[in-house]
Amino acid sequence: MITFDFDYYRPDTIEEAINVYKKITGQEKKAIYYAGGTEIVSMSRVNQLSFDSVIDIKAIPECNVIETKDDKLIIGSAVCLTRICDFGGYPLLGAVCRRIAEHTARDMITLGGNILGKIQYKEAILPLLLTDSKVTVAGTAGKSEKPIDRIFNEKPLLNAGELLVNIIIDKKYINNPYSHSKKTKQEKIDYPLVTIASVKNDDEIRIGFSGLCVYPFRLDIIFGNIDNTNPESEINNILNRVPAPIVNDILGSAEYREFVTRNLLIDLFNYYGGMN
Amino acid sequence: MIEFHDKSIIELYVNGDLKTVAARPADTLLFILRESLGLTGTKNSCGNGDCNSCTVLLDGWPVKSCLMLAVEAVGHEITTIEGLQDVPMQKAFVEKSAIQCGYCTPGMIINSHALTTIYPDASDEIIEEWLESNICRCTGYKEICEAVKSVINM
Structure with a gap:
């Protein structure tokens, strides 16, 4: 049971959502955008989150779209992970989403929620970082298109009141060779010790990591420059570029996470090396 | 735009019938199904979205009623175990x-x-x-x- 009270709004348009957010916060009250609700409800239940109003964006058509248009794949921020898996328009994104939580949770968890929620893993952002995806953001000044790293870089970067409308993926990357591997402490369904997703683009391999640090990130390597005779050295080079301390928590020590990551990178080199 | 403030009367379409019930926006669908509508076939267990004892169908898709607000379900078709008749x-x-x-x-x-x-x-x-x-x-x-x-x- 959620012990505190709040107001509930379900706008039908982006403009209504932005305006109601402005109205609520203008009264010095706290409003949050709401989509799947899994994180908001579970955190509210234990008083880790509080607010005066939720603005449920699931009725906004632009936030619910999933379609290919010209050379783009467009996915609304309120589209649940199950729909993304079933749509099948971007195999790597489908593979990553299919390992987030479990099926019924994926019926509720949305792409926007996974990217912008409190959870540190945000695995669904990896395929988007790897493909230089863009996002549509709406605010009081209207809608604008931005690179995804303008709304997430170590942490969510949206300004107060800004609404993530959709994610735009360039189809030129969608059928590139890719890999995905998620390692958990014990159970198949768990948060990741380490998740690695990668895309090969010409001679470049773009690698996304989740679970290794407290935020997901991307590193690129030039595959042709890899010294196959000394993979240990290549992996050290990659690990030296990890942008933050390796997580050390109850799921796994930093040393174990590094060990798992090393093995995943060896698998990754073998996978792409085998393709060559 | 749909909006609810404080405890108010909401209409839920449950197992083919339109039910009228008083709910706070903060009430979960599970709480309203069990405590207000008496549909106790939907089980309350972890209350945190982990076990899925509370699964109901929303427009035919399984959802965790412990992690869904009752007001979210307004305008949608809810099916509980009581709604499955000899399937x-x-x-x-x-x-x-x-x-x-x-x-x-x-x-x-x-x-x-x-x-x-x-x-x-x-x-x-x-x-x-x-x-x-x-x-x-x-x-x-x-x-x-x-x-x-x-x-x-x-």
């Missing part, structure tokens, strides 16, 4: 002895019914993926899988 999955669970203590059973049946409705030719992989959602600590899932497969093979 093949119920009979299959009995015939395959896919029940022991029975606490997870309503959630299991609701989820399995949705699975075989949405994917009438579900592969073993899809069955496993869907059933991973529901925690059962009695049966070991073997009989539950057999029940699901028996409906698929009908």
Whole structure:
């Protein structure tokens, strides 16, 4: 049971959502955008989150779209992970989403929620970082298109009141060779010790990591420059570029996470090396 | 735009009937189904989205009613275990002895019914993926899988 009270709004348009957010916060009250609700409800239940109003964006058509248009794949921020898996328009994104939580949770968890929620893993952002995806953001000044790293870089970067409308993926990357591997402490369904997703683009391999640090990130390597005779050295080079301390928590020590990551990178080199 | 403030009267379309009920926007769908509408077939267990004992269908798709606000369900079709009237999955669970203590059973049946409705030719992989959602600590899932497969093979 959620012990505190709040107001509930379900706008039908982006403009209504932005305006109601402005109205609520203008009264010095706290409003949050709401989509799947899994994180908001579970955190509210234990008083880790509080607010005066939720603005449920699931009725906004632009936030619910999933379609290919010209050379783009467009996915609304309120589209649940199950729909993304079933749509099948971007195999790597489908593979990553299919390992987030479990099926019924994926019926509720949305792409926007996974990217912008409190959870540190945000695995669904990896395929988007790897493909230089863009996002549509709406605010009081209207809608604008931005690179995804303008709304997430170590942490969510949206300004107060800004609404993530959709994610735009360039189809030129969608059928590139890719890999995905998620390692958990014990159970198949768990948060990741380490998740690695990668895309090969010409001679470049773009690698996304989740679970290794407290935020997901991307590193690129030039595959042709890899010294196959000394993979240990290549992996050290990659690990030296990890942008933050390796997580050390109850799921796994930093040393174990590094060990798992090393093995995943060896698998990754073998996978792409085998393709060559 | 739909909006609700404080405790107010909401209309929920449950098992084919329009129900009128007083709810706070902060009330979960699980709480309203059980405590206001008396539909106690939907079980309250972890309350945190982990076990799926509370699974109901929203427009035919399984959702965790403990993690959904009742007001979110306004305008949607809710199906609880009480709304499944002699569907093949119920009979299959009995015939395959896919029940022991029975606490997870309503959630299991609701989820399995949705699975075989949405994917009438579900592969073993899809069955496993869907059933991973529901925690059962009695049966070991073997009989539950057999029940699901028996409906698929009908």
